[in-house]
Amino acid sequence: MNLPISIDDVEAAAARLAGVAVRTPVLTSEAADAMAGARVFFKCENLQRIGAFKFRGAFNALSRFNEAARRTGVITYSSGNHAQAIALAARLLDMPALIVMPADAPSIKIAATRSHGAKIVFYDRYTEDREALGSRLAAERQMTLIPPYDHSDVMAGQGTAALELIDDVGPLDALFVCVGGGGLISGCAVAAAARSPGCRVIGVEPQAGDDVRQSLARGERVRIAVPQTLADGAQTQSPGELTFAVMRALVAEVVTVDDAALIGTMRWMAEQLKLVVEPTGCLAAAAALTPRPELAGQRIGVVLSGGNVDLARFATLVGTQS
Amino acid sequence: MNLPISIDDVEAAAARLAGVAVRTPVLTSEAADAMAGARVFFKCENLQRIGAFKFRGAFNALSRFNEAARRTGVITYSSGNHAQAIALAARLLDMPALIVMPADAPSIKIAATRSHGAKIVFYDRYTEDREALGSRLAAERQMTLIPPYDHSDVMAGQGTAALELIDDVGPLDALFVCVGGGGLISGCAVAAAARSPGCRVIGVEPQAGDDVRQSLARGERVRIAVPQTLADGAQTQSPGELTFAVMRALVAEVVTVDDAALIGTMRWMAEQLKLVVEPTGCLAAAAALTPRPELAGQRIGVVLSGGNVDLARFATLVGTQS
Numbered sequence: 102m103n104l105p106i107s108i109d110d111v112e113a114a115a116a117r118l119a120g121v122a123v124r125t126p127v128l129t130s131e132a133a134d135a136m137a138g139a140r141v142f143f144k145c146e147n148l149q150r151i152g153a154f155k156f157r158g159a160f161n162a163l164s165r166f167n168e169a170a171r172r173t174g175v176i177t178y179s180s181g182n183h184a185q186a187i188a189l190a191a192r193l194l195d196m197p198a199l200i201v202m203p204a205d206a207p208s209i210k211i212a213a214t215r216s217h218g219a220k221i222v223f224y225d226r227y228t229e230d231r232e233a234l235g236s237r238l239a240a241e242r243q244m245t246l247i248p249p250y251d252h253s254d255v256m257a258g259q260g261t262a263a264l265e266l267i268d269d270v271g272p273l274d275a276l277f278v279c280v281g282g283g284g285l286i287s288g289c290a291v292a293a294a295a296r297s298p299g300c301r302v303i304g305v306e307p308q309a310g311d312d313v314r315q316s317l318a319r320g321e322r323v324r325i326a327v328p329q330t331l332a333d334g335a336q337t338q339s340p341g342e343l344t345f346a347v348m349r350a351l352v353a354e355v356v357t358v359d360d361a362a363l364i365g366t367m368r369w370m371a372e373q374l375k376l377v378v379e380p381t382g383c384l385a386a387a388a389a390l391t392p393r394p395e396l397a398g399q400r401i402g403v404v405l406s407g408g409n410v411d412l413a414r415f416a417t418l419v420g421t422q423s
Numbered sequence: 424m425n426l427p428i429s430i431d432d433v434e435a436a437a438a439r440l441a442g443v444a445v446r447t448p449v450l451t452s453e454a455a456d457a458m459a460g461a462r463v464f465f466k467c468e469n470l471q472r473i474g475a476f477k478f479r480g481a482f483n484a485l486s487r488f489n490e491a492a493r494r495t496g497v498i499t500y501s502s503g504n505h506a507q508a509i510a511l512a513a514r515l516l517d518m519p520a521l522i523v524m525p526a527d528a529p530s531i532k533i534a535a536t537r538s539h540g541a542k543i544v545f546y547d548r549y550t551e552d553r554e555a556l557g558s559r560l561a562a563e564r565q566m567t568l569i570p571p572y573d574h575s576d577v578m579a580g581q582g583t584a585a586l587e588l589i590d591d592v593g594p595l596d597a598l599f600v601c602v603g604g605g606g607l608i609s610g611c612a613v614a615a616a617a618r619s620p621g622c623r624v625i626g627v628e629p630q631a632g633d634d635v636r637q638s639l640a641r642g643e644r645v646r647i648a649v650p651q652t653l654a655d656g657a658q659t660q661s662p663g664e665l666t667f668a669v670m671r672a673l674v675a676e677v678v679t680v681d682d683a684a685l686i687g688t689m690r691w692m693a694e695q696l697k698l699v700v701e702p703t704g705c706l707a708a709a710a711a712l713t714p715r716p717e718l719a720g721q722r723i724g725v726v727l728s729g730g731n732v733d734l735a736r737f738a739t740l741v742g743t744q745s
Contacts (some may be wrong), residue, residue, distance in 0.1 A: 126448035128470060147697045148450060269663070340504030368734060372531070375469045375699040412690060416491030416742025420735050 104350055105343040108295035110257035111288060112265055114161040118261055121193070122157055123149050125262075127269050132373045138392040141414045142273070142327075144266040147378050147408030148312060151185040151213065152336075154262050154285055155249075155407050159186035161258030162247045163194050171196045178224075178231035179203070181210035183249035184216050184405050188219035199244060201235050205335065219363045226336075227327060250284030251341025255269040258289025264296060266402050272297040274399035279333040279384035279406050280304040280355060282314045283344030289404065290351035300402075302354040304348065305384040307332040307363075313340045314355035317348065331360045331418075334381030334407065358387040366390065370405070379410040426622025427665040430617035432579035433586055433610060436483040436694045441615040442584055444479055445471050447584075449552050449591050454695045460714040461723045466588040466594070469730030473507040473535065475656075476584050476607055476728050477571075481508035483580030484569045485516050493518045498566040500524070500546075500553035502529040503532035504656055504729050505571035510541035521566060523557050529655065531733050548658075549649060566679035572606030575713075582610025586618060588724050594619040595733040596721035601706035601728050602635045602677060603657040604625040605666030611726065622724075626670065628707040629654040629685075635662045636677035640671065646712055653740075656703030656729065688712065690741045692727070696737070 107407075125145045128227045133141040136298045146154035161177055174197030191198035198219040202211065203226035214221060224234055232248070239246040247255065262285070266363040267273060276293050278286040286304050293300040306313055310328020316339070324339040340348060366383035369390070370376045378386070382405050410418075430695040455463040458605045463730040468476035485497055495517030501511045513520035524533065525548035536543060540636040546556055554570070562569040569577065584607070589595060598615050609627050615622040632650020632684065638661070646661040680688075687713055688705035691712070692698045700708070706729050711725045732740075 127552040128445075148448075152697055268565070279604060371699050371737070372734050375474055376701065377693050377697040412694050413742055418721070420738025 106253050106257045106260070106288065106291055106346050107108065108291055109293050110253065111260035114157070114257040115264055116187065117161050117164050118157055118258065119162055121235060125149050127266060131288035132159050133390060136390045137401060138397045139399050141389060141401050141403060142270045143264065143374065143386070144262055144402060144404045145376065146262055146404060146406050147376060149188050150184065150190055152407055152409040153182035154259055154404070155182040155186035157261050158255035158258035159183065159193065159247065159335040160190040160193070160252035162252060163187070163190045163196065164229055165254055166196070170245045171192055173243045173245070174198055175247055176201070176235060176239045176242065177247050177249065178189035178235040179249050181206050184212060184214045184219070187247060188214045188217035190220065191219060192217045199238065199242065201231055201238065204248060207411050209213070210409055213409070222282070241368065247316060249309055250282030251343050251369045253343060256288045256344060256347070257286050258288065259285040260292040261294040262404055267293065267296040272400070273300045274403040275303055275396055276390040276402040277303050277305055277385035278404045279335060280306045280380070281337045283313060283340045283348050285404065285406060286352060287344040290347060294351055301353045302351055303388065304352050304387040306355055306357050307335050307355040307384065309357040311334065311355065311357050312338060313348065314357065316340050316345060317352065319354060329362050329363065331380040332384055335384060356388050357383050362387045364418050365414055368416070371419050376405065377408045377410065377415060379403050380385055381409060382406040426613065427668050428575050428579045428582070428610065428613055428669065429681060430613055432575065433582035433614050436479070436579040437583045437586055439483055440488050440583050441481055442579065443482055446587055447471050448455060449588060450696055452695055455712060458712045458714070459723060460719045461721050461726060463711060464588065464592045464724050465696065465699065465708070466584055466724060466726045467724060468584055469698060470705055473504065473511050474729055474731040475504035476581055476726070477504040477508035478511060479583050480503065480577035480606060481569065481581035482515070482577035482687035482737050484514045484574060485509070485518065487576055488518070488567060489743065492567045495567070497566045497569050498518055498523070498561045498564070499569050500556060500557040500572065501571050502530050504731055506536045507539065508530060509569060510536045510539035513541060514539045517559040517565070519655065521560065521564065523553055523560065529733050532731055535731070548589040548704065562694050572604030573665050575665060576608050578610040578666060578669070580610065581607040582614040584726055585611035585614040585724070589615065589618040595622045596722040597623040597625060597718055598724040599627055599707035600615065600726045601657060601703055603630045603659045603703070605635060605662045607726065607728060609666040612669060616673055624673060624676045626674050628677055628679050629657050629706065630679040630681040632658065633677065633679050634660060637716040638662050638667060639674065639677060653685050653702040654706055657706060658700065672677065678710050680706050684709045686740050689737070693741050698727065698731065699730045699737060700727050701729050704728040
């Protein structure tokens with residue numbers, strides 16, 4: 102297979118991230134094992150720098166800039182975690198950063214992005230095209246555009262999450278990963294294919310927007326309306342070109358989870374694992390904790406992708422009686 | 424010094440706990456470092472089995488029972504986390520367990536204790552003497568009483584938290600530990616004295632009940648009324664005899680934290696570290712994140728002791744605007 106990234110790219114990213122990214126802990130839970138009917142390993146990317154896996158891809162991409170590109174800096178568009186990741190990585194690498202963000206992004210994500218010294222340009226998620234705006238600004242200011250997922254350095258960086266997980270706990274029978282644009286799952290699928298051959302990589306999308314599931318079923322990229330879901334990190338309308346190529350080759354299936362299940366999983370994560378996990382970060386866990394006969398007794402990896410949720414909103418969601 | 428426990432006891436406990444207790448992760452945070460004006464290492468015992476450090480002492484104590492004692496089983500009294508810890512350790516070691524619990528203990532703790540198969544006897548925290556009740560039941564049923572803190576095997580087990588922390592991150596200049604009856608801090612102080620000589624061990628009590636601070640100031644154990652505080656794991660009225668001997672020798676000072684600061688710290692932990700930490704578990708962090716000139720730029724350890732809090736209560740506490 103001639104895929105956009107290889108295990109060599111993921112390993113090179115891991116070397117760049119060593120000592121910079123957090124080697125996040127892997128947690129287990131008897132309660133989770135009992136629910137899933139399997140042995141479950143949670144990779145806690147909510148405990149990553151900026152509270153999400155996105156730091157991996159952003160830092161990997163920016164650390165490959167040449168001197169001229171570092172001087173003019175980086176631009177990106179993002180609903181939140183990628184924005185923070187680019188902002189922090191740019192600060193660590195001492196380069197300017199400009200972020201195109203939806204005006205309705207969670208305030209915690211806007212504040213965190215600003216706190217790293219990045220400049221922000223807002224757009225309307227429902228009427229404006231962030232990619233066109235990003236490209237125009239990049240050209241005007243001669244900044245390098247690093248998109249949130251459809252970029253080989255970003256994908257390779259995200260794959261280090263699965264690389265660490267498998268290196269820490271050993272081979273897996275299945276790996277559940279949330280799917281927005283596909284950056285995380287494509288990197289993780291490449292890592293899993295190399296480190297744990299035969300591992301079944303299962304993507305999880307919000308029920309409100311299964312653009313990747315539809316695209317894989319059709320064999321071509323499908324574009325949908327902006328999904329209305331709590332999982333604000335997975336409100337993508339279409340998979341990326343590069344990520345789709347990897348997903349077609351390496352993702353076994355895509356399942357969906359509705360918002361009610363996400364809330365139940367957020368509550369379970371707080372109560373049982375003592376973790377704050379954002380709605381998007383609960384996608385993979387919600388699917389993995391639903392028992393499947395074919396995975397009974399097997400070893401299952403779950404990426405908890407992030408923990409950035411407004412605290413008042415979190416409290417409202419988990420405080421509601423089920 | 425001839426103390427009730429030595430570093431050998433803590434190391435022996437660590438060997439017994441290897442592969443049974445979670446070697447909990449140590450988290451760091453740029454935001455915490457900025458607040459404290461120091462380098463802060465959080466030992467996440469909220470991610471320990473049963474959601475608190477108490478599993479360490481309980482399992483260490485029970486694993487030393489002889490065959491006859493295992494058959495008749497263990498009895499204890501506890502406001503919650505020690506109860507769960509004894510219940511789980513007893514299940515793992517296949518022995519009966521009877522827990523004397525206050526009727527107003529958090530429901531999450533009662534349910535968790537029952538889920539491990541222990542039997543529960545309730546008492547009134549404000550009118551009945553749990554120690555007398557525990558001793559009477561132990562004699563009647565020929566069960567071995569393992570109190571929540573004033574027992575050398577319990578203290579040695581709790582000390583493994585600091586042992587792991589220092590072994591993982593290196594020597595510390597100061598170590599903040601919450602103080603209820605003193606089991607955790609006495610074990611941790613013995614570990615710190617051996618592994619990080621010169622480390623300043625600082626105890627943290629709720630402002631509503633500073634029995635240990637008073638006792639250390641007077642040079643003898645003081646008994647106070649049941650403290651009314653959110654920190655339900657630190658509502659002790661007096662230090663233990665064994666724990667007091669260790670604290671007199673090895674604890675540099677004791678400071679207090681009020682309930683408002685505990686709520687602020689719970690909120691900070693959820694927002695910045697993505698962790699659910701119970702009020703008692705926030706005591707040490709609340710003190711450590713308050714800057715002190717003499718600790719500026721130094722290396723500070725903080726034990727986050729537990730994460731067992733009713734989720735609805737947690738949501739109410741962290742959801743309230745500050």
